[in-house]
Amino acid sequence: MYKITLLPGDGIGPDITAATKKVLAATGVPIEWEEHLAGELAIPQYGTPLPEHVLESIRRNKIALKGPLTTPVGGGFRSINVTLRKEFDTYANVRPARTYPGIRTCFDNVDIVMIRENTEDLYAGIEHMVGEDAAESIKIITRKGSERICRFAFEYAIKNNRRKVTAVHKANIMKYTDGLFLQVAREVAKDYPQIEFNDRIVDNMCMQLVLRPEEYDVLVAPNLYGDIVSDLCAGLVGGLGVVPGANIGDKVAIFEPVHGSAPEIAGQDIANPTALILSAVMMLRFLGEQGAADQVENALAAVIKEGKTVTPDLGGTAKGMEMADAIIEKMLK
Ligand code: NAI
Secondary structure, eight states: OEEEEEEOOSTTHHHHHHHHHHHHHTTTOOEEEEEOOOGGGGHHHHSSSSOHHHHHHHHHHSEEEEOOOOOOSSSSSOOHHHHHHHHTTOOEEEEEEEOOTTSOOSOSOOEEEEEEEOSSBGGGOOEEESSSSOEEEOOBOOHHHHHHHHHHHHHHHHHTTOOEEEEEEOTTTOTTHHHHHHHHHHHHHTTOTTSEEEEEEHHHHHHHHHHOGGGOOEEEEOHHHHHHHHHHHHHHTTOGGGOOOEEEOSSOEEEOOSSOOOGGGTTTTOSOOHHHHHHHHHHHHHTTOHHHHHHHHHHHHHHHHHOSSOOGGGTOOOOHHHHHHHHHHHHTO
């Protein structure tokens, strides 16, 4: 029996979590969920968006599946997502973006995995006002942080039969911070001669990705570029509703979709559960449950290809739960 912490999140989180739980139950993999409130919904009951018992649950189980959590803009509490990544030092954010036949996109052969550094860069949150009319944010890049994420990217490439790693940076302008990242990436690449290595300046990277995405395989980037470029990759394969993610550290792994809480479509069960289901597939693979992972992914791909029971973002009219039922029907065939 796997004990897994489940944070359904807010906004569309509870809808897509219900659909995902149902699909996972149909795999027969024994999972005991420890379900907890976090974020805005936790404040009235616990007085904090991230109660200690939630952290304790993740610490104990070492694995969590998480829905999206709303972050107040320009004030209020600090992003729970960023806090969780810091607390558990889940330094590698893995975001695969691949095309599924049936989803209308400009390209039909995208298969890119963004490995984003998750703990440093401008996301370190070291910001302050300088007088009343200026603000300053400090960008942190360390050799240790760069080395472990670059090594993670190459190890990922080897384990997943990938051929190439591309480092994304702006070292021509930020010669110290991004310069250090690039220097370390080049050093680490030398230990993996079997994997092709190149690098791209982030602005050129964006252009290349929308012109020739099929040339790219595994990308590794500092935090902010990784965040932005992974959304671009999501756009290449049909949008945020279909892109999963994982935050992986040495002790804890938290699986979550790339998208946010989409408050404008919350509570109607019209959000696409695909990204959370695919995050759960990544979790099953992490647990070594390859058979169940393949079963869910193949059934999901078949439902998308058929296009009959898909949510509005994919051009259908189905509810998220109806999509889950269609996936289960394919799994059990
Ligand atoms: P968002 O990802 O929630 O929405 C962007 C667009 O994608 C919207 O049009 C939305 O309707 C659509 N969308 C997202 N997920 C979808 C799904 N599963 N099915 C169908 N359509 C989907 O990004 P936004 O609006 O910038 O952020 C909303 C809130 O979510 C903010 O408070 C933000 O801080 C938070 N957020 C949380 C994340 C997390 O918990 N990991 C990640 C990103 C944002």
